[in-house]
Amino acid sequence: MTVSDRPLRVIQWATGAVGTEMVTTILDHRPDIQLVGARVYSQAKDGVDLGTLVGRAPIGVPATTDAERILNTDADLVLYAPSFTDLDDVCALLESGKNVATVSFLFHPRRIPEADRRRLAAACQQGNSTIHASGLNPGNLSGVLPLALSGMSRTIDKLTLQERADWSLWESTDITFDGMWFGRPVEDVTPTANDFLSFNTRLFTEQTWFIADTLNAAIDDVSVTLEAVPATKDLQILGHELKAGTTAGQRWNFVGSRRGAPLIEFETLWTVGGEYPSHWPAPEDGWTLTIEGDPSMRTHFLCLASYSRAASVEEHVRAGLIAVAMQVVNAIPAICSAPPGFATMADLPLIRSYTGFGDDLASS
Known part of the structure; x- marks a missing residue:
């Protein structure tokens, strides 16, 4: 899919530990990305504003347990981060014209079962969409x-x-x-x-x-x-x-x-x-x-919260979650610009931090 100067429209699929880090990063640091939807699995989260779910101010985007609603939402890319994956869901997202970035599976489509690979390839062709997977390990x-x-x-x-x-x-x-x-x-x-x-x-x-x-x-x-x-x-x-x-x-x-x-x-x-x-x-x-x-x-x-200050064990654990999330969040523009089909870690250009040291992002 081609991209323009407008913010990229992104849906968050799953708001667990890694998904939360994806969302908070976008809200706090990524003016080039607009969150337009959220798929959740818990009834307690259904209808709750995505900003509220991650401890931020409401953003006017209610989370939903309804996958069909997500499929009908106009978006450039879905950040797919559930604990338990579903190939049917991923193919449906790709067929709907949405790129997919995942930390959960599909790291090397060439070596997955042939029937699954054909399904994914056909879904990418139908939706003119791209799928990319990364994380830490695998990743x-x-x-x-x-x-x-x-x-x-x-x-x-x-x-x-x-x-x-x-x-x-x-x-x-x-x-x-x-x-x-x-x-x-x-x-x-x-x-x-x-x-x-x-x-x-x-x-x-x-x-x-x-x-x-x-x-x-x-x-x-x-x-x-x-x-x-x-x-x-x-x-x-x-x-x-x-x-x-x-x-x-x-x-x-x-x-x-x-x-x-x-x-x-x-x-x-x-x-x-x-x-x-x-x-x-x-x-x-x-x-x-x-x-x-x-x-x-x-x-x-x-990967730790800091090497120069005292940090809690919980902060150190969270640091690892952030690292997993950032590997695909920072890749979003490259994925949206990639040709339709499979974009592996060997195919995308070097993925680097968008925010970096944070100085003068507006002029970069």
Whole structure:
């Protein structure tokens, strides 16, 4: 879709933790974007002004649980950020002529099931629309950052990204407990044990293929392993009781190999309650990206509220949510200017901060 000098009209789909950061950023910092709709899932939010929902002054945009109403709203782009995704909804949005930016899935459409890919492509063609997905991991740290660093590489032998994180303060406990099955018997937790774990498996498998396809790895397959480890004591996690002996840690490995040699590995070391097994590798908290090659390089990423002032744990958690949200909010103009179809992290131009240091935005 083409854009003009008018503000871009954007709909927010889901107003959870990440969606709230998207909305407040637009209201506080983005005069080039106009919020024109909001899709919510809770009856308590239905009809409530979007500004009110995120702790700002009313903006005259009532949230709605009615997806059809959203489809009939004129907009340039939908920020799609639900915890649980629906391909039917995304295709309907694209068919209606709205671009879609998501932090939830579809990071590498080339490697999703062919029927789904055809549906999405047809929806983009019908609506003359574009879809883009990014975030942190999967997203920037397993997509954009490796590609950026590869610009300093002559050759690459192996790429590894390790993520170490404790989920204890993640407010979306429906994901932690109902989705990821923390607190369930360790023998129950497998890569395909429920719909959400299967979904998570597909996301990281696709992201592994994304790096392989973009950097000419020509891998043969992606293997997936998961080790669930038990809690050593009873834990209380945001009002949920996690019994000793049930799952308190998950180590996932997604490995892309060529002729038996591992070339790309994404490893996640996820725990709750500070339960960290002694036999696991022990990288620093955050994300550690290592590229072995000519030359070899390593970078560590940790997103915090501040490195220079005292901040609460809650502020540090929120900082991560902001980082997820900004990767797609800052990409909105580029997505709206992109050709119809799939615009991956390898296709869009460099996405940078719109606000930056905030000086004299009007003349920029």
